[in-house]
Amino acid sequence: MVKVRYQDLSGDDRRDAMEVAGRSSGHQAHLLEKDVWVVATLSVLFDAPFAGHLTFKGGTSLSKVWRAIQRFSEDVDITYDIRAFAPDLVSGAGDEALPPTRSQEKSWTRAIRSRLVEWVREEACPFVAEGIARIGFVGKVRAEADSLFVNYEPLFEQASFVRPEVKVEFGARSTGEPHKKVPIACDAAPYLPDLVFPQASPNTMLAERTFWEKATAVHVYCCQERRRGERMSRHWHDLSRLDRAGIAASALTDRELAISVARHKAIFFSEKDARGGWIDYEEAVSGDLQLVPFGTARTVLADDYAKMLGAGMLLDENEPFDVLMERCASLEACANGSEA
Numbered sequence: 001m002v003k004v005r006y007q008d009l010s011g012d013d014r015r016d017a018m019e020v021a022g023r024s025s026g027h028q029a030h031l032l033e034k035d036v037w038v039v040a041t042l043s044v045l046f047d048a049p050f051a052g053h054l055t056f057k058g059g060t061s062l063s064k065v066w067r068a069i070q071r072f073s074e075d076v077d078i079t080y081d082i083r084a085f086a087p088d089l090v091s092g093a094g095d096e097a098l099p100p101t102r103s104q105e106k107s108w109t110r111a112i113r114s115r116l117v118e119w120v121r122e123e124a125c126p127f128v129a130e131g132i133a134r135i136g137f138v139g140k141v142r143a144e145a146d147s148l149f150v151n152y153e154p155l156f157e158q159a160s161f162v163r164p165e166v167k168v169e170f171g172a173r174s175t176g177e178p179h180k181k182v183p184i185a186c187d188a189a190p191y192l193p194d195l196v197f198p199q200a201s202p203n204t205m206l207a208e209r210t211f212w213e214k215a216t217a218v219h220v221y222c223c224q225e226r227r228r229g230e231r232m233s234r235h236w237h238d239l240s241r242l243d244r245a246g247i248a249a250s251a252l253t254d255r256e257l258a259i260s261v262a263r264h265k266a267i268f269f270s271e272k273d274a275r276g277g278w279i280d281y282e283e284a285v286s287g288d289l290q291l292v293p294f295g296t297a298r299t300v301l302a303d304d305y306a307k308m309l310g311a312g313m314l315l316d317e318n319e320p321f322d323v324l325m326e327r328c329a330s331l332e333a334c335a336n337g338s339e340a
Contacts, residue, residue: 005196006186008038015155017195021188024089026053030156031072032188034166037139038064039074039186040202041150041166044131047264050123051156055176056202057210059238062288064184066207069241071234075167079176079205085119086172088114096260097175097269105267113170116146120170124148128168129279135198146170177258178206211242212261215289215335216281218328222290223273225297233305239291240327252335258285291332292325 006014014033022029038060041059045054050293058077062069080099083090089108090097101107121143128148129141139152147169154164183205188195214235221232242248251257264280271279284290293301302321 002042003194003196005136005189006192006198007040009195012100017192018188019256021191024191025187027072027195030154030162032093033155034074034162034187035072035187036197036278037150037152037166038074038136038185039200040069040132040135040137040198041076041128041168041182042202042307043198044128044135045124046200047167047248048124048127050080052123052203054079054203055082055179055205057176057205057213059210059234061202061204062207062210062238062242065182065202065204066245067248068247069238069244071237072162073234074162075169077283078168078170079174080116080170080172081176082112082172086115087176092320096263099151102267102270109173109268113146116170116172119145120148121144124170157335159226168291174264176203178209179203180206187216207247207271208254209247209257209261211239211248211251213265214238214242215291216261216265216284219281219284219290220269220271221297221301222293223279224271225274225293225295227300230304231303231308232306236291236301236305236324237308239331240324243327243331247329248334261285283336287336289332289335291328291335308322 006017008019009017014027018029018033020116021027021032025032034105042056045051046056048054055078057079058073058075059069059071060073063071063073082329085106086108089099089111099108099174123168125141125143125148128150132139132141137152139150142149142151147167150166151166152164152166180203181201183199183201185199189195189197218235218239221235239248259282262285265281273279292298305321305324
């Protein structure tokens with residue numbers, strides 16, 4: 001029997017297929033639909049002439065590649081290896097390709113941002129647009145600054161929290177290492193064996209580095225006592241699941257990796273705390289990590305978490321916010337060498 005590609009079905013048949021997969025998997029049909037578009041976009045990107053220099057990272061990689069989290073992650077984070085993207089800047093900068101001074105960091109950042117905007121507009125956008133059409137999908141691809149947006153006509157009425165577009169955000173200020181090439185498939189595929197879905201094999205950042213990137217981002221949120229937290233609560237969920245999967249424990253033993261992330265953040269993502277002092281990332285990963293916010297920052301985060309639950313973004317247990325914070329407090333104690 002000849003199998004049919006999902007994208008070759010009529011709109012009604014695609015809708016029926018997603019509903020069948022939704023009932024079988026327990027996942028919401030509109031999330032399964034968007035997941036198809038995420039994988040299709042990745043399949044095109046990692047079939048590009050420049051694919052060897054790209055690394056897939058962030059929450060979507062934890063879900064799609066490492067299966068460490070059970071959360072629907074709708075955006076795609078991609079790093080273009082700085083050594084290939086800006087070889088003139090990094091010449092003589094060492095294995096980590098870091099600028100030696102703060103003034104040079106600013107110069108590098110300005111140059112890379114300018115080049116990246118042009119590259120996304122002139123190279124990535126037309127390639128992805130042509131690639132999406134070539135594999136049979138009908139969507140609109142546009143470039144905005146350093147990001148690509150792949151818009152599609154949704155089969156279902158969308159929840160406000162989930163947009164009918166795939167955002168691909170590019171960066172080019174790190175090497176993307178350590179990474180590994182791993183195949184991925186659409187979440188609906190196991191439930192619809194008579195259909196052919198897109199597949200991809202992206203170079204993917206190892207989950208241990210993603211742990212430290214998320215942990216330091218959470219640390220900054222806590223130190224700044226933020227009053228805004230839209231779409232931020234996902235990071236706490238991810239840390240909890242990385243802990244449960246054993247990846248956090250592996251990351252905590254890798255001091256070289258932790259310090260590498262801290263040095264990179266200190267150079268390219270310097271931030272001040274709520275009292276105006278510079279946040280010390282190396283100190284954070286060396287026994288002073290804060291993963292639990294207090295006061296208004298905690299209230300804002302709780303509201304955002306409620307919205308994420310309401311949108312059906314969590315695909316496994318939906319623990320109460322206070323339980324999630326307890327788990328993160330335990331992880332914080334472990335990371336800092338204290339009793340949980």
